[in-house]
Amino acid sequence: MKxxxxxxxxxxxxxxxxxxxxxxxxxFQITGVCDEKPENLQGYPEPGYVDWEECLARCxxxxxxxxxxxxxxxxxxCRALSLGKHVFSEKPPGRDLADAEAMRREGERHPxxxxxxxxxxxxxxxxxxxxxxxxxxxxGDVVCARGVYGKAGSPTFAEEWRNDIRLSGGGILLDQxxxxxxxxxxxxxxxxxxxGRSVDTLVWKQLPTEDSAFAILKTQDGKLASLHSNALxxxxxxxxxxxxxQGYIALNGLITSTxxxxxxxxxxxxxxxxxxxxxxxxxxxxxxxxDQDQSWExxxxxxxxxxxxxxxxxxxTAQDAVRVMELVERIYGNTGRGPAL
Amino acid sequence: MLRAxxxxxxxxxxxxxxxxxxxxxxLWLAKTAVDRVLQLDxxxxxxxxxxxxxxxxxxxxxxxxxxxxxxxxxxxFTEVGDAALEAYRQDEALTRFRSSPxxxxxxxxxxxxxxxxxxxxxxxxxxxHLGRHEDLxxxxxxxxxxxxxxxxxxxxxxxxxxxxxxxxxDGTADIxxxxxxxxQSNCPERELMEIGRCLAPGGLLFLxxxxxxxxxxxxxxxxxxxxxxxxxxxxxQRGLEAVLARTGFEILDLTTPGHMxxxxxxxxxxxxxxxxxxxxxxxFNSDPIVLGEFQRFLQKSxxxxxxxxxxxxxxxx
Ligand SMILES: NC(=O)c1ccc[n+]([C@@H]2O[C@H](COP(=O)([O-])OP(=O)(O)OC[C@H]3O[C@@H](n4cnc5c(N)ncnc54)[C@H](O)[C@@H]3O)[C@@H](O)[C@H]2O)c1
Ligand SMILES: [Zn+2]
Numbered sequence: 001m002k003x004x005x006x007x008x009x010x011x012x013x014x015x016x017x018x019x020x021x022x023x024x025x026x027x028f029q030i031t032g033v034c035d036e037k038p039e040n041l042q043g044y045p046e047p048g049y050v051d052w053e054e055c056l057a058r059c060x061x062x063x064x065x066x067x068x069x070x071x072x073x074x075x076x077x078c079r080a081l082s083l084g085k086h087v088f089s090e091k092p093p094g095r096d097l098a099d100a101e102a103m104r105r106e107g108e109r110h111p112x113x114x115x116x117x118x119x120x121x122x123x124x125x126x127x128x129x130x131x132x133x134x135x136x137x138x139x140g141d142v143v144c145a146r147g148v149y150g151k152a153g154s155p156t157f158a159e160e161w162r163n164d165i166r167l168s169g170g171g172i173l174l175d176q177x178x179x180x181x182x183x184x185x186x187x188x189x190x191x192x193x194x195x196g197r198s199v200d201t202l203v204w205k206q207l208p209t210e211d212s213a214f215a216i217l218k219t220q221d222g223k224l225a226s227l228h229s230n231a232l233x234x235x236x237x238x239x240x241x242x243x244x245x246q247g248y249i250a251l252n253g254l255i256t257s258t259x260x261x262x263x264x265x266x267x268x269x270x271x272x273x274x275x276x277x278x279x280x281x282x283x284x285x286x287x288x289x290x291d292q293d294q295s296w297e298x299x300x301x302x303x304x305x306x307x308x309x310x311x312x313x314x315x316x317t318a319q320d321a322v323r324v325m326e327l328v329e330r331i332y333g334n335t336g337r338g339p340a341l
Numbered sequence: 342m343l344r345a346x347x348x349x350x351x352x353x354x355x356x357x358x359x360x361x362x363x364x365x366x367x368l369w370l371a372k373t374a375v376d377r378v379l380q381l382d383x384x385x386x387x388x389x390x391x392x393x394x395x396x397x398x399x400x401x402x403x404x405x406x407x408x409x410x411x412x413x414x415x416x417x418f419t420e421v422g423d424a425a426l427e428a429y430r431q432d433e434a435l436t437r438f439r440s441s442p443x444x445x446x447x448x449x450x451x452x453x454x455x456x457x458x459x460x461x462x463x464x465x466x467x468x469x470h471l472g473r474h475e476d477l478x479x480x481x482x483x484x485x486x487x488x489x490x491x492x493x494x495x496x497x498x499x500x501x502x503x504x505x506x507x508x509x510x511d512g513t514a515d516i517x518x519x520x521x522x523x524x525q526s527n528c529p530e531r532e533l534m535e536i537g538r539c540l541a542p543g544g545l546l547f548l549x550x551x552x553x554x555x556x557x558x559x560x561x562x563x564x565x566x567x568x569x570x571x572x573x574x575x576x577x578q579r580g581l582e583a584v585l586a587r588t589g590f591e592i593l594d595l596t597t598p599g600h601m602x603x604x605x606x607x608x609x610x611x612x613x614x615x616x617x618x619x620x621x622x623x624x625f626n627s628d629p630i631v632l633g634e635f636q637r638f639l640q641k642s643x644x645x646x647x648x649x650x651x652x653x654x655x656x657x658x
Contacts, residue, residue: 138464288344
């Protein structure tokens with residue numbers, strides 16, 4: 001197995017987690033770790049750097065994983081690309097659309113480099129199964145979808161960098177809702193209209209960012225989606241309903257490291273107006289339950305194959321990043337809670 | 342490996358997939374055949390057909406045939422040699438009964454919906470694991486019902502659908518179907534080897550089987566709806582995993598979508614052993630909602646007595 005020299009920049013929660021997964025993958029040879037807080041580098045055998053530019057210069061790796069706060073992402077990504085490195089970056093792709101576009105442009109200037117963004121939800125088992133079921137055609141065409149992604153918040157929620165607009169760029173919509181937006185695009189296609197939206201701070205009044213974002217989106221061919229991204233669910237929640245011409249899919253719960261989003265399940269059934277499979281209005285229903293989250297492994301593997309074998313990136317392309325950031329910006333509009341349009 | 346359960350409240354009385362009179366007639370013919378076969382030497386090797394262990398304990402006796410349980414993997418089986426089993430399978434009265442147009446016609450009428458669902462399952466999982474679900478070269482280990490064979494042949498899923506003994510050359514089939522077959526075998530390993538031989542590397546096996554670890558079997562024992570020699574090897578989930586691994590398969594999905602365990606036990610509740618206090622209390626005193634929840638729990642936890650497996654033929658080393 002070819003081993004790619006790799007550095008991880010930003011060794012917070014995500015950086016540490018990816019570091020472990022990359023080691024287990026076997027195809028990444030970590031040659032340096034970087035975090036502006038030196039305490040986050042303790043206990044790692046690789047050389048540690050507090051300055052990412054020094055890390056890139058000294059380690060001269062083939063691959064750069066960027067797991068910093070949102071504000072630092074574009075500069076690191078663009079520099080790494082300009083040095084000819086393959087780059088994997090966390091979502092969101094920067095703080096705003098301009099950031100995402102800058103990274104895409106830099107990527108286009110270096111077609112020899114792989115650039116991928118961490119929309120890992122596409123690799124959750126429930127999403128993989130739902131996508132396969134829809135593509136199989138067995139339940140017809142997607143018509144509309146409803147996505148709810150909510151967080152409980154925490155005692156220190158207000159102090160987190162995620163709610164410091166200068167570092168994050170926006171609130172819960174940009175931080176977590178972006179995954180649901182990405183999935184809605186993945187299942188329904190490109191949205192060209194925002195039919196309605198409301199971005200508010202309903203409960204966490206001390207925050208400059210929103211704690212709730214509603215939006216209704218429409219694709220050019222008339223598919224509809226609704227989104228509620230929020231930090232006032234008081235319990236973690238992930239629900240996505242997809243209605244098709246010949247059936248229905250519900251994704252409920254998501255396996256995560258904290259197991260706080262509930263068991264990950266996909267329920268589906270076929271339209272059965274003649275009540276052949278069950279009673280009218282209560283057709284035969286299938287539920288798949290998943291007890292593993294391999295999303296990170298799948299995500300790293302796709303990136304690895306792209307670097308080693310030149311296969312195109314399928315999920316989390318620079319185009320995906322720009323498109324989803326366009327939606328984010330349009331939902332924020334001029335509310336002042338996220339990037340201004 | 343995927344865990345899953347299927348759920349519906351079968352409001353349409355799907356347990357009556359066979360007319361009671363015809364079912365009793367079939368049972369009587371089977372028993373007569375078994376009586377004849379028992380005169381022959383029925384001893385097979387006293388090894389677990391699942392994990393191969395020789396740690397075997399008696400479980401129950403039905404129609405004069407002893408059912409045993411593997412102490413290691415909990416598979417249930419009855420010993421019967423090849424010749425005796427072949428004699429049972431070739432029993433003239435039983436074969437004639439089952440191939441009669443009335444029997445087959447009734448099956449088509451009553452089972453078509455569940456066959457359609459089986460076909461949907463196969464198509465969905467083909468698409469998921471092979472990326473295509475049309476125009477595949479398919480083989481079957483043998484179908485009991487001609488209606489099902491016709492359904493498969495007419496489906497866009499299959500370019501061809503042949504019994505394994507007609508598929509040539511070896512290693513060319515995209516998918517293989519073995520529905521409710523290995524439980525009728527005294528050597529599931531041999532059956533799976535035969536099927537595996539037809540499959541191309543990476544090809545998929547769709548297997549359904551009665552499990553010995555199901556709720557109805559463990560509670561009702563000889564009163565469970567199983568009988569010699571229609572049910573010879575009732576493997577446990579572990580037994581199935583072991584035999585599939587030995588025959589060169591990697592399990593992709595293993596689900597236990599059986600929905601009849603609780604219904605079987607409920608309809609035979611007077612036969613629940615007196616010392617099974619918990620089960621008696623559950624079955625006698627629960628309302629349909631609780632019983633439905635319990636069946637759902639069995640399905641989800643791998644404890645229903647019916648398994649669906651999708652397994653991939655691993656490339657020959
Ligand atoms: N894919 C997902 O599901 C997912 C989940 C959580 C977080 N994330 C993303 O991962 C990123 C990191 O989030 P986190 O939860 O790990 O946050 P975190 O606060 O735990 O980690 C961020 C780390 O980056 C470091 N850092 C910040 N600026 C830096 C710079 N200029 N140079 C070097 N290090 C710098 C910080 O010191 C901190 O240790 C964010 O962009 C976030 O949106 C993605
Ligand atoms: Zn055994």
